Amino acid sequence: MKQGLLIVVSGPSGTGKGTVCGKLLAETPQLAYSISATTRQPREGEIDGENYYFISREKFEEEIAAGGFLEYADVYGNYYGTPLKKIEERLNAGQDILLEIDTQGALNVMKKCPEGIFIFLLPPSMAELERRIRGRGSETTETLARRMGAAKAEIAAGRKYTYVVVNTTVNMAVKNIQSILIAEHSRVDRNDDAFDI
């Protein structure tokens, strides 16, 4: 069985990462989202093992101590993390896994899983990013300034990724990421068996 690829996509908030990843998943059958573990309560309709792995705070902290997460974060008092073992099982079964995380999480994944494919999504310009953030309509001058500052820090970290895709249009960005997947699957070092003909 050919090993699946771990695809890590990051980009500053407002780049349209969610839209791009949603369309990418819908149009790429062999690619599936990573399922996170969390300590927050399930919301109505959420299914354990499908939307999240819902686990207790105690269990989560045990797993942290055991090095069981590829990356994790504490968000407003709830833990969210990527369970290493579950990811490895799915990669070994030939499944490509998409991980949509911030640069801080991604830099940790780079250390634990350097064979991952790290893709940074850029907005076409800072002016366009600002326009997209303003478009959501819920920003004050202060929160806008804070988000633009955070975006600049994320973009600086993006230089540590392997690939960069500019999200000029969602379709182009999806096509570029799909091309990166095809290319990475075509690497000779992942296709030893292809030469045994």
Next chain:
Amino acid sequence: MKQGLLIVVSGPSGTGKGTVCGKLLAETPQLAYSISATTRQPREGEIDGENYYFISREKFEEEIAAGGFLEYADVYGNYYGTPLKKIEERLNAGQDILLEIDTQGALNVMKKCPEGIFIFLLPPSMAELERRIRGRGSETTETLARRMGAAKAEIAAGRKYTYVVVNTTVNMAVKNIQSILIAEHSRVDRNDDAFDI
């Protein structure tokens, strides 16, 4: 100006390399064939600087001595070679260049131009390769055996390439190579300026 990519495609005779490269060029506007220098006489309708650079034997050997060829070969008493300076000029102008050469030439290019993109085209199987070679109808048992032996040696050298594409169908092979070009153009180390936004 963003630097163009040097794309080197090899594959055993009978793989359908010529058909794949022809279609790839027709469907990829930013990609152009490398123009070889040769000492053979121009045939009717051939234009200097378009089909080939036609040069004298003396000039060709001067260029060999000066290290002016990325690779060259003596084919039935005529020299053919890839002029390094011409390639560099076109790459610097942002043009992607396609070089369709055998593995011996490609291994030389790897040394002189390690930043090139080396793609090996495989037949789906040795049986299919034999069928394709037989299909040309001009093989004796002896020449067939010789060509199959040469194909095996070429395939063994293919493990030194970066990418492998199986030519199951021409369309799929072309799409895979185009994906490799898109992915390579998306590498962060080729897009420093994209982060200066």
